[in-house]
Amino acid sequence: MIAARLRSFGHAMRGGMTLLKTQPNARIHLVATVGVVVAGAVWRISPGEWALVAVACGLVWMAEAFNTALEFLADEVSLERREGIKRAKDVAAFAVLVAAGAAVGIGAVVFGARIVAMF
Numbered sequence: 260m261i262a263a264r265l266r267s268f269g270h271a272m273r274g275g276m277t278l279l280k281t282q283p284n285a286r287i288h289l290v291a292t293v294g295v296v297v298a299g300a301v302w303r304i305s306p307g308e309w310a311l312v313a314v315a316c317g318l319v320w321m322a323e324a325f326n327t328a329l330e331f332l333a334d335e336v337s338l339e340r341r342e343g344i345k346r347a348k349d350v351a352a353f354a355v356l357v358a359a360g361a362a363v364g365i366g367a368v369v370f371g372a373r374i375v376a377m378f
């Protein structure tokens with residue numbers, strides 16, 4: 260039982276490594292996530308602000324992971340140009356865009372005034 264759970268965890272971690280190895284966008288998310296965590300620690304943001312930041316980062320990682328999973332699956336189905344695959348990939352890419360937009364909005368709310376105060 261516990262061994263099976265640990266195996267599932269291993270599969271998920273392998274997925275995370277695949278995401279980082281194959282997707283330049285995921286590496287940008289990693290840098291952004293580290294940057295936001297460092298900024299949050301330096302500015303001592305409140306627990307509520309940490310919660311917002313966690314939701315924003317989680318949303319972006321989740322959207323990117325599902326987008327990449329769909330791209331892998333679509334490319335297994337066919338590498339030929341297909342209208343259905345185009346639509347599926349475009350809609351999945353839109354999900355990443357929406358998540359990134361929400362994260363930028365949350366970043367502006369949490370860090371905007373602090374960044375402006377630096378100048």
Ligand SMILES: Nc1ncnc2c1ncn2[C@@H]1O[C@H](COP(=O)(O)OP(=O)(O)OP(=O)(O)O)[C@@H](O)[C@H]1O
Nearest residue numbers: 284326330337338339340341342344345348349352
């Ligand atoms: N088999 C296909 N048939 C038709 N259009 C496709 C196909 N594969 C990709 N496309 C088009 O090219 C775009 C980019 O697809 P690709 O698989 O190269 O993803 P990507 O460059 O990794 O994009 P992202 O930055 O969203 O991860 C898709 O959004 C889609 O419009």
